[in-house]
Amino acid sequence: VVENTSNETPLDPLPSWNEGKSKTAILSFIKSSTDTTSNNFVPVEDRIAVFDNDGTLWSEQPAYFQLFFAIDRIKAMASDHPEWKDQQPYKAVLEGDMKALMASGERGLIELVMTSHAGMTTDEFQQIVTDWIATAKHPRFDRPYNELVYQPMLELLDFLRANAFKTFIVSGGGVEFMRPWAEAVYGIPKDQIVGSSIKTKFEIKEGVPQITRLPEIDFIDDKSGKPVGIWKFIGRRPIFCGGNSDGDLQMMQYTASSKYKSMMLYVHHTDSVREWAYDRQSHIGQFDKGLDEAKAKGWNLVSMKDDWKSIYTFD
Amino acid sequence: VVENTSNETPLDPLPSWNEGKSKTAILSFIKSSTDTTSNNFVPVEDRIAVFDNDGTLWSEQPAYFQLFFAIDRIKAMASDHPEWKDQQPYKAVLEGDMKALMASGERGLIELVMTSHAGMTTDEFQQIVTDWIATAKHPRFDRPYNELVYQPMLELLDFLRANAFKTFIVSGGGVEFMRPWAEAVYGIPKDQIVGSSIKTKFEIKEGVPQITRLPEIDFIDDKSGKPVGIWKFIGRRPIFCGGNSDGDLQMMQYTASSKYKSMMLYVHHTDSVREWAYDRQSHIGQFDKGLDEAKAKGWNLVSMKDDWKSIYTFD
Ligand SMILES: [Ca+2]
Ligand SMILES: [Ca+2]
Numbered sequence: 016v017v018e019n020t021s022n023e024t025p026l027d028p029l030p031s032w033n034e035g036k037s038k039t040a041i042l043s044f045i046k047s048s049t050d051t052t053s054n055n056f057v058p059v060e061d062r063i064a065v066f067d068n069d070g071t072l073w074s075e076q077p078a079y080f081q082l083f084f085a086i087d088r089i090k091a092m093a094s095d096h097p098e099w100k101d102q103q104p105y106k107a108v109l110e111g112d113m114k115a116l117m118a119s120g121e122r123g124l125i126e127l128v129m130t131s132h133a134g135m136t137t138d139e140f141q142q143i144v145t146d147w148i149a150t151a152k153h154p155r156f157d158r159p160y161n162e163l164v165y166q167p168m169l170e171l172l173d174f175l176r177a178n179a180f181k182t183f184i185v186s187g188g189g190v191e192f193m194r195p196w197a198e199a200v201y202g203i204p205k206d207q208i209v210g211s212s213i214k215t216k217f218e219i220k221e222g223v224p225q226i227t228r229l230p231e232i233d234f235i236d237d238k239s240g241k242p243v244g245i246w247k248f249i250g251r252r253p254i255f256c257g258g259n260s261d262g263d264l265q266m267m268q269y270t271a272s273s274k275y276k277s278m279m280l281y282v283h284h285t286d287s288v289r290e291w292a293y294d295r296q297s298h299i300g301q302f303d304k305g306l307d308e309a310k311a312k313g314w315n316l317v318s319m320k321d322d323w324k325s326i327y328t329f330d
Numbered sequence: 331v332v333e334n335t336s337n338e339t340p341l342d343p344l345p346s347w348n349e350g351k352s353k354t355a356i357l358s359f360i361k362s363s364t365d366t367t368s369n370n371f372v373p374v375e376d377r378i379a380v381f382d383n384d385g386t387l388w389s390e391q392p393a394y395f396q397l398f399f400a401i402d403r404i405k406a407m408a409s410d411h412p413e414w415k416d417q418q419p420y421k422a423v424l425e426g427d428m429k430a431l432m433a434s435g436e437r438g439l440i441e442l443v444m445t446s447h448a449g450m451t452t453d454e455f456q457q458i459v460t461d462w463i464a465t466a467k468h469p470r471f472d473r474p475y476n477e478l479v480y481q482p483m484l485e486l487l488d489f490l491r492a493n494a495f496k497t498f499i500v501s502g503g504g505v506e507f508m509r510p511w512a513e514a515v516y517g518i519p520k521d522q523i524v525g526s527s528i529k530t531k532f533e534i535k536e537g538v539p540q541i542t543r544l545p546e547i548d549f550i551d552d553k554s555g556k557p558v559g560i561w562k563f564i565g566r567r568p569i570f571c572g573g574n575s576d577g578d579l580q581m582m583q584y585t586a587s588s589k590y591k592s593m594m595l596y597v598h599h600t601d602s603v604r605e606w607a608y609d610r611q612s613h614i615g616q617f618d619k620g621l622d623e624a625k626a627k628g629w630n631l632v633s634m635k636d637d638w639k640s641i642y643t644f645d
Contacts, residue, residue, distance in 0.1 A: 060513065060519065060520075137561055181519075181521070183521075190565070194565045198375065204375065204496075205375075205564065205565035205566055206496070206498075206521075206522070206563060206564045206565055206566075207521070208565070212562065215558055215561060215562070216554070216558065217554040217555075217557045217558050217580055217584070218554075219583070223587055224557065224580070224583045224584045224586070224587045226557060226558060226561045226584075233562075239531070239532040239533075240532075242532040242539065242541060243530055243531065243532050243541060246452055246530060246541045247527065247530070247548075248521060248563065249520065249521045250505070250509045250520035250521055250523070251520055251521075265532055265539070268534070268539045269532070269539045269541075271539070272538055272539045272540075
């Protein structure tokens with residue numbers, strides 16, 4: 016917490032959040048969990064905060080950004096793979112059939128990237144993602160995808176870290192798609208980014224030890240996979256969980272079962288003008304069971320329209 | 331690095347290390363990788379140090395300490411499992427057949443604990459390990475096992491962290507056997523402890539969200555599994571690697587292939603009086619191919635007898 020020595024108003028750690036229930040709840044949660052005289056005090060090693068990525072830290076419309084990446088990659092590689100013209104799911108990509116692709120979900124996307132990039136080293140793949148994120152542009156905003164991160168959530172991440180929370184991403188997206196750029200954008204180190212993954216193997220290639228990508232799913236970090244991923248990679252129950260969809264419900268439940276007072280924060284996409292408005296009926300980021308449970312249990316529902324002064328860093 | 335403002339000798343960050351080649355190499359490596367004017371300067375985010383555990387940070391004789399844990403557990407549970415008397419590997423445990431047990435290696439140990447503790451929640455298992463480490467005693471030293479950690483390595487871990495290195499354990503041992511006590515002993519957070527693991531699932535048990543242990547191996551973090559584990563959990567090549575056996579060779583090779591100047595440090599068990607002396611012929615911590623490659627490539631060989639002033643914290 017930033018403090019002034021004078022009588023001026025203390026600096027606001029969440030300047031992009033409008034005054035209201037959500038902002039008050041965050042400030043009060045962090046105050047009580049870091050105050051040694053509070054009943055809700057949490058020792059530093061247990062201050063674990065987990066965040067979903069798509070739709071929670073950056074946008075996910077009109078399709079998961081990883082889908083645009085996959086499409087660009089399949090198109091770039093198509094000349095070396097004439098057989099893809101008649102092979103699904105490549106055919107759908109090359110014909111621009113977005114509907115079929117979106118129906119395959121995050122697992123389908125990971126499989127698409129996995130099968131097309133099998134045999135490549137992880138170093139090579141990392142470079143491909145780095146190049147793509149530096150050059151590709153979002154269709155609506157005509158800006159790099161990693162500029163479509165939510166300014167209020169960046170402030171929340173910073174505020175948590177300033178209070179000795181350790182921040183993690185726990186996303187259904189591919190871990191190798193996130194790590195090359197997420198560290199710089201969110202201030203979250205690569206080893207604190209958990210995601211879906213493929214199997215790899217170690218081998219010496221032309222004299223250089225390498226990790227090579229295999230065409231086999233290792234772990235799907237979605238729904239009940241999220242608390243499993245939290246246990247596997249983090250090894251303790253979080254006390255703060257941020258998400259936006261039914262895919263985050265199980266990690267919300269897991270966080271809610273902490274022995275400490277914990278905070279469950281759902282980002283609700285309510286702003287059809289500055290971002291997108293969707294919830295129960297959406298096939299991307301469907302928020303239905305999670306919305307019911309958040310209301311029933313009094314979890315924190317953040318309305319992007321009402322709670323956020325600005326959405327993006329460029330607003 | 332601790333500095334004095336006077337003309338006194340600066341405080342020694344490695345007081346349990348004798349002056350010599352190993353100590354000089356460590357001091358010089360850390361100096362050059364943290365000096366912004368050096369050609370070997372490494373940015374903070376790339377200062378990743380990985381350490382094997384058994385035989386590198388704590389002893390592993392007369393058998394892996396996890397084996398003593400497994401034996402104690404099987405004996406404690408035997409009255410509820412009369413069928414174990416005639417079933418291997420339980421029969422060997424109950425009859426005290428150490429030779430058969432040791433032949434099964436770290437994988438066999440993990441399977442033994444896995445099958446006997448399937449269906450238990452990870453919270454329950456964590457409590458069992460915590461209770462065991464607090465009460466069990468090492469047969470030779472009659473002290474808790476987690477007092478058999480190497481004082482010189484604790485100093486090295488501290489020294490690395492004081493120079494903004496992020497320290498990780500990358501061990502063939504079970505991650506759930508290490509996490510409950512290793513954080514306090516080594517100053518390494520649970521999420522920076524990588525090890526062999528079993529599969530788990532998320533479920534609501536009597537109203538409480540739990541992670542339950544399943545009788546299936548998820549990942550064996552040994553030999554070529556170690557660099558795979560490093561990529562999976564850390565996401566970048568280390569620049570410092572500590573190990574003691576052939577099981578660490580592949581992660582040494584991976585570390586040696588960093589784009590930065592990296593340091594590979596092998597602990598050689600040469601002290602038959604204060605600890606144990608073993609290498610090429612040992613079935614625990616066999617050090618044969620690794621010893622050859624360390625010599626051929628000029629990696630750092632630490633002789634416990636010659637390089638370490640004291641072995642344990644209680645010496
Ligand atoms: Ca999401
Ligand atoms: Ca070892």
